[in-house]
Amino acid sequence: MIYNFRLKNSDLVEFNSEHCKIIIRKQHAAPEELTLARAESRILELLLMEPGAICSREAILEFAWDDRVVSAGSLNQSIFMLRNILGDGKDHEIVITVPRRGYRFNSDQVVAHSETAAASVEEPLQASMPSTIAPTASPDSRQGMGMAARFGYLAAAVLTVLSIWRLVAWYEPVSELHVAVIKQGKLSISAVGKSEQEVNKLKSDISGLVLPEESIKGQVFISRKGSRVNMSCIRTTGRTFNFEFQLQDEQLVNMLKKCVSE
Structure with a gap:
């Protein structure tokens, strides 16, 4: 099942509950993909099944750890981890605690799938638009354009490496806590x-x-x-x-x- 919602900084998130993965589509950077631990993924899935509805701690424990019995401390720790992943560790505005009852997902953060799909194809569509002006270039200018293209490829390669590094740097604190x-x-x-x-x-x-x-x-x-x-x-x-x-x-x-x- 695919769920879509926004973080507090307005970045779009696509959550694939089947593969325990989230894709964060940043406004001014490359998308970031992260694999959640099974417990955090199951908790997020349950909360997103009915955004705004309160899920009791007992129901979350039964759903997230359906294969074994764990203590209430495991739930507290997984909620703590999930909030940190979603940038909600301080204010708890996305995963909301309902005192003495459980937790609920802020329904105001949920978005339609079409909005996420539109954001994912916007940049490729812009990049594929052909230029309406094709000036004739002299041999010297064509050579200059070749140098510019080589520098462009180099810059793209550097940006790719930096994007991978940013993903790893962001993911490591979560995966190796x-x-x-x-x-x-x-x-x-x-x-x-x-x-x-x-x-x-x-x-x-x-x-x-x-x-x-x-x-x-x-x-x-x-x-x-x-x-x-x-x-x-x-x-x-x-x-x-x-x-x-x-x-x-x-x-x-x-x-x-x-x-x-x-």
Whole structure:
């Protein structure tokens, strides 16, 4: 099944649920193709079957993991990953949390298939339009045109390489995310990073914290880039909270308290 919707930056997305693939058609760049993990693909498929309708956590768990039983933490982690892929990690305007009930896909983002098809053929049609003016060129000008064509081919090759590099660079953080879970009383903290070393360093920093176990409860996802920390929380009420901060400016313990406090 093919589904079409827009990201918050207005880029068009074509989602093929059968092959677990999405194609992002950017407005001023080459399209990008990404293969989703099975769980994220199944969740996105279920939400898009009826955009705007609320899907309970139980229904999502049963649909996304129909081959095995998993914990609620697996769903939280997959929603976290899916939102990051869709550029929805901060505001949650595409995959919307409905407190104590589940999740729904923002129906305002859904578009008709014809709109995506029109966008995909617009540039090829423009490129294939023949020129109505064919001036006669002298031998010298034809030689100059040959040089221009060679430079054009070279530029096209460079752009192709850059496009592939951008796709790989964008895809790697998603396909190679590492996660380590730290339990402290009723608080579950997931350290997320691009490499095992990065996650282990973050896990070490978190494990060394002294937290008042009786007052800090919920689920937290933490990732770090340099001194910049991103923290996403699911509170015991089901509400979510997300923010970024400079590690040297804020105490990690205080930010954890702020993140999960009611």
